[in-house]
Amino acid sequence: MNEITSTIQVVPLEYYIFLSVTLFSIGVLGMLIRRNAIIAFMSIELMLNAVNLLMVAFSAFRGDAKGQVFVFFIMVVAAAEVAIGLAILTMIHHNRGSVDINALNKLKW
Amino acid sequence: MLEYVFYILSAISIACALLMVFAKNPIHSVLFLIGTFFSIAGHFVILNAHFLAIVQIIVYTGAIMVLFLYVIMLLNLNKESESTKPNIVKVAAVVSAGLLFLVMLASFKESIAIPLPEGTDGIGSVKNLGKVLFSEYLLPFEASSVLFLSAMAGSVLLAKKK
Amino acid sequence: MNLALLIPVLPLIGFIINGLFGKNLSKSSVGLIGSGAILGAFICTVVVFVSFVSGGSAATTVKAFDWLVIGDTTLSFSFFVDQLSLIMMSLVTGVGFLIHVYSVGYMHDDENYNRFFAYLNLFVFFMLLLVMGDNYLVLFTGWEGVGFCSYLLIGFWYKTPDYNDAAKKAFIMNRIGDLGFILGLFVMFSEFGSLQFTEVFADAAQYSEGNPAILGITILLFIGATGKSAQLPLFTWLPDAMAGPTPVSALIHAATMVTAGIYLIVRSHILFNLAPETMCIIAWVGAITALVAATIAVVQNDIKKVLAYSTVSQLGMIFIALGVGAYTSSMFHLLTHAFFKALLFLGAGSVIHAMSGEQDIRKMGGLKKALPLTHITFVIGCIAIAGIPPFSGFFSKDEMLAHIFNDSPALWVVASATSALTAFYMFRLYFLTFSNGFRGTDHQKHHLHESPSSMTTPLVVLAVLAAFGGVLGLPLELFGLEHGHFLQNFLGLEDSSFDLSHETEIFLMLGAVALAVASWLLAKRIYKEKQTLPAENVTGIQKLFVGKYFLDEVYEKVIIRPFQLLGNALYIFIEERVIDPVVNAFGTLSVKKGNFVKQLQQGNTGFYIFGIVAGVVLILVANLIWFR
Incomplete structure (x- = not known):
């Protein structure tokens, strides 16, 4: 166990920050580029995971368990959100015939 | 290594x-x-x-x-x-994502890690995490079960065919 | 002296009660309150008069409250009790009371009975303010107030548009005169630092004759008087004002409001004595007005219009007298004129009432038998105005003529011609109305009746006053006292010097009487014996008279049209081209901006996501730039 914990001394925090930010930006990119609503949704999951990684990294570096508890709850919420979100997407597909984002344009002036 | x-x-x-x-x-x-x-x-x-x-x-x-x-x-x-988006949108998307990346990096630059005090390894083990979870964070833990319940009911209701 | 405060307050209370609650009261209560208020004011006036005389005739000031406090100067709302104001107060409340009683009968069938009495009371209130004021500001308040009440009363039957036009005409012409008045007040205040009578007159005593400031003030005050007392060129409103009910014509346009200009000049006689040029102007304006109005009156066929032009003419004569400095005679004639002109107007009202609203004298005639009391009082009025002894008109007019001859024979010629014409047209009116046979419709003949006692009693009282009012001017030598007469000794005004020999005086007197009698005989011959009616088509110089010297048309073309054109031009060039586009532009701008902003709501989900990302980037950038 002790050697595993020495990761923290070996890999500095900035690396984890960099990794997390990168994953987050890739998630944003995915949201903006893809027109398929399901792929966009998956990009959201990617963003959430990036945040999770960051939190765990900080928790390890600070020796505080609270970060990991928070990650736990983020996972809980993400699960619930995916369930509902996919149900909504299914309904949209049922109503409009496709899950294209641009097909959802009724809420305009 | x-x-x-x-x-x-x-x-x-x-x-x-x-x-x-x-x-x-x-x-x-x-x-x-x-x-x-x-x-x-x-x-x-x-x-x-x-x-x-x-x-x-x-x-x-x-x-x-x-x-x-x-x-x-x-x-x-x-x-x-799916049909592809026009090129301008792709470029704009890449640009904004890149901007976000840079800005967030810049925001995080200032963070300083406090050195780990000795004897706090193993906080991520199941036992230790469980201790924290069930003592300090008991209420959110129970609340999340309510959250799951509502999510289940919601998704069943939403996806039902009339 | 607090009783003096009560005098104007009583009519004001009458106005408030009748105005606010009159609709709920019975007609007799309204009449009672209205007349009672004036009667109360009259009794208070008599009491104040008596105590004034017995107290040694010392002028007193009764202060109501401080009105304007500007730095060091204070203009207070106070009343001045001296001989002049007491005489005016008695006239206003006394004649006013008689006319109120008359109105109880005359306006009995009118549905707006309470409004009429409320307005009448309000008018008396303002008139009392005018004559009782201690400074020019209170006088001006009353001045404006009576103008306003005159507008209300002339346009009393407001459902007829013509009457409204007449009321507006009166008010606007008054306003033009008032502009002169206000400017005069400004000059006066800047010159003397005060508007109070005693202070101004004390200061003015140090000025020399012909001072330009005094000249300016007097001319401007005279312009104000011209508007109010219907002199040239601002007299065309008075004949049109006959659109109001007859009691209104009697009260306002015979006895009280039109005398306000004369009161103003008599009150300020110290200032006017220092400006001989203004006096000259006053005399000649009065002369021209008198002659012009008399010539127009000769060809008028409406009973009230004849009396209206007669009023303008008589006021013109009084202005001639003022112009030569004969203040006492002017006041004397003002009093007697009030008596017999009010009498004539009320008599005319009685005739109109009997003829069921007919006012054209060509359709009257032979009313002698049907309206005996009215007939007798009317005769007395005609004789008085013609200046035939022993009635009051003779004494006052004769004194004025003597003073006028003393100053300028040319003016005397004009004044005498006017007197002759006056006798002529008044008797023409009398003969056409009361003599020979009845020329009206059968329907009117059936309804001929003498007026009720509420209307005839004031006629009788006024007839007595018109007949015997001359006693005020009887030379006191008859009673074995010193030179002068009662009114002169009482008023104590500084008239200009009078140096006619006794013989000249008597010669003038006889000449005037002879002229008047000759006019009467001429009128009798033309209208009673030959029974000529006023022709339908007029020729020659009569056209000028009938067309009222075309003054109304001149005013229309020279003054009113340019203003209308100016108004139209301003409307087109400024209102439509400048102001409207600017205001509309605000609305259009809002709509355009709204249109622009609403483009954001395209409903495009991808765009919304992009917006979110952009927002987050901006927030982080802001964080970096401003908060690090």
């Missing part, structure tokens, strides 16, 4: 993420995302968050991605039929 593990895992996660974004077939996207999740679970392990690593694999890859897969197959999306 450990840093090589870190580099390999990071490379896998970034590559899988990029491939997920740019894959044509939605099923391929799902698979790549699963790969990303696995590598992140690996990161959790080397960060000494064992419980979370297992939970990540079980919940995220095991439940959530399977759900995604179900929905994709249900909606018959295995063929890629």
